[in-house]
Amino acid sequence: MGVFKNTAQMYEVLGELWTGLLEHPESGPKMKQAGLTVKYNLTDPDGTLWITPDGVKTGDQNFKADVEMNLAADIAHKFWLKQITLPAAMAKRLITSKGSMDKVMKLLPLLGPNYENYPKLCAKYGLPKE
Amino acid sequence: MEYLELDMNLTDEQIALKKAVHKFAKEVIRPAAIQLDALADPGDVLKKESIYWDVMGQMKKLGYHTVFIPEHFGGMGLSPLELHIFWEEIAWGSAGFAVSLGVDTFPSFFASLIGEDALIKNIVEPFVNDTGCNFIGCWAITEPDHGSDMLVAGTPYFHDPKITGNVRARREGDGWVINGQKSAWVSNGTHATHALLFLNIDQSMGMAGGGIAIIPLDLPGISRGKPLNKLGQRELPQGEIIFDNVRIPGWCMVAEPDTYEAMLDMTLATANACMGAFFTGVARAAFEEALTYSRERVQGGKLLCEHQLVQKKLFEMFMKVETCRAISRKAMVYNLSNTPPRTEYSIASKVYCTQAAFEVAHEAVQLFGGYGVSKEYHIEKLFRDTRSALIEDGSNDVLGLAAAEAILRNYGA
Numbered sequence A: 001m002g003v004f005k006n007t008a009q010m011y012e013v014l015g016e017l018w019t020g021l022l023e024h025p026e027s028g029p030k031m032k033q034a035g036l037t038v039k040y041n042l043t044d045p046d047g048t049l050w051i052t053p054d055g056v057k058t059g060d061q062n063f064k065a066d067v068e069m070n071l072a073a074d075i076a077h078k079f080w081l082k083q084i085t086l087p088a089a090m091a092k093r094l095i096t097s098k099g100s101m102d103k104v105m106k107l108l109p110l111l112g113p114n115y116e117n118y119p120k121l122c123a124k125y126g127l128p129k130e
Numbered sequence B: 001m002e003y004l005e006l007d008m009n010l011t012d013e014q015i016a017l018k019k020a021v022h023k024f025a026k027e028v029i030r031p032a033a034i035q036l037d038a039l040a041d042p043g044d045v046l047k048k049e050s051i052y053w054d055v056m057g058q059m060k061k062l063g064y065h066t067v068f069i070p071e072h073f074g075g076m077g078l079s080p081l082e083l084h085i086f087w088e089e090i091a092w093g094s095a096g097f098a099v100s101l102g103v104d105t106f107p108s109f110f111a112s113l114i115g116e117d118a119l120i121k122n123i124v125e126p127f128v129n130d131t132g133c134n135f136i137g138c139w140a141i142t143e144p145d146h147g148s149d150m151l152v153a154g155t156p157y158f159h160d161p162k163i164t165g166n167v168r169a170r171r172e173g174d175g176w177v178i179n180g181q182k183s184a185w186v187s188n189g190t191h192a193t194h195a196l197l198f199l200n201i202d203q204s205m206g207m208a209g210g211g212i213a214i215i216p217l218d219l220p221g222i223s224r225g226k227p228l229n230k231l232g233q234r235e236l237p238q239g240e241i242i243f244d245n246v247r248i249p250g251w252c253m254v255a256e257p258d259t260y261e262a263m264l265d266m267t268l269a270t271a272n273a274c275m276g277a278f279f280t281g282v283a284r285a286a287f288e289e290a291l292t293y294s295r296e297r298v299q300g301g302k303l304l305c306e307h308q309l310v311q312k313k314l315f316e317m318f319m320k321v322e323t324c325r326a327i328s329r330k331a332m333v334y335n336l337s338n339t340p341p342r343t344e345y346s347i348a349s350k351v352y353c354t355q356a357a358f359e360v361a362h363e364a365v366q367l368f369g370g371y372g373v374s375k376e377y378h379i380e381k382l383f384r385d386t387r388s389a390l391i392e393d394g395s396n397d398v399l400g401l402a403a404a405e406a407i408l409r410n411y412g413a
């Protein structure tokens, strides 16, 4: 049994996380300025999350992704809890990506608020932190 | 001499990048490489007054050392296609300088990918801000007893506990202690200030039990060998690095056995993709030498280029250069845009381009006749440079075996 009950819960938690980042006073404007559309293809539960300069979207959409990340929902959970690093996850094939590394790297320094907020969201939605 | 750009989608900035780097390669890199190649003692390449320092220093001032480093860390952050354009031009000027600058970037490029604070502060920032050759990187993997064994993951013996690396790290407190020796083939090993060091941690796993450390090379217990005397790419200083109870802090170890094999594969995919771009540039340089000479030299009352046999040879050289660019651009763009990479395409690029560059240089020497083997002409250097490339960054035979295994595993699966 995975961390998220179902796709709807995963969308709710991760949607709130990313919306928070896009509205963050420092990272938000920079995220929008970077102008990148990132598509997360998640499995167990299955779902698609789009982070665009105009907000977070879910499911099938007609956008063109600059970067696409494929990963299990549990790996996303571990990543935001800082239990796994991006290079290690990529090396172990737990995350695969499409899109130039430079674009992925552009976003990394802006993600700080997500690391702070995710444990709070876990508490709010009753997700395990171990 | 400008080639026809077949990619009609290059932007004005990309065309400007190509022109600017080509101008620098022509006016600065190539004349210096020819001068350094002629030095009898390879130690003289690194003398204080050597032009090597001047060229590397100029590249640092232009920010060329930061092409792989993302913009938000202060680098040029070139796209995969721009990286290809950049490296082809640099290597057109000199394969040796391309390799020297290429491995210079390795420790910081790796550190920027991992992105941890200590690595950014201690490695990436000082590297990016260096304009005076105070921070020079190298990639130390080959050992006196292990070349192909170390470089290529996925071979049948990679997990054999009887075959392990000589440079080993053991944990001590929060850090690590390193012992062993890297071979004289380490490019920039003679003078690098930092290394991306591939080593062994868990001998019971064979070569797969490796680790990767990014370390300063001024630590107590590190010593160097003499600069290597060799056939080609003589402007590239190479030398061994010896580790005697060298203590490093924990943050320096960026990969341990759990991720080592995959990291090695990703490193090879990047390095081989670069080699493909480099030797597209070198093949083109050799072809252009042949073309120019054939338009000047008269035999049998006609210019060489007016003889049909020569025309056919020129066409074959031209075709190889264009094929090099086609495969090496695609392989670099694909593998720097996808994780995990499809390493067999980087290997195909490296093996094809180095072999083609060697064949083009070989045919060009033939076209020059006796002058082709004289030190007076640049083609003689290009011929030697391309010969080394068939071994550099993996012997083409062994790389081919590794690629074949990946093809059997992936193609149509």
Ligand SMILES: Cc1cc2nc3c(=O)[nH]c(=O)nc-3n(C[C@H](O)[C@H](O)[C@H](O)COP(=O)(O)OP(=O)(O)OC[C@H]3O[C@@H](n4cnc5c(N)ncnc54)[C@H](O)[C@@H]3O)c2cc1C
Pocket (backbone or CB within 6 Å): B103, B139, B140, B141, B142, B143, B146, B147, B148, B149, B151, B185, B186, B187, B188, B233, B388, B389, B391, B392, B393, B394, B395, B396, B397, B398
């Ligand atoms: C110009 C140049 C620059 C270099 N720069 C660097 C650098 O920056 N850093 C670094 O660490 N190293 C560097 N190297 C070293 C290079 O990576 C090695 O030379 C290369 O990996 C081959 O290893 P080796 O020389 O030990 O040959 P070996 O591995 O001993 O191979 C010898 C021969 O045996 C063949 N062979 C080996 N294994 C097999 C097998 N399983 N089956 C069939 N045949 C086999 C090979 O094809 C080769 O023909 C450089 C080398 C050169 C020439």
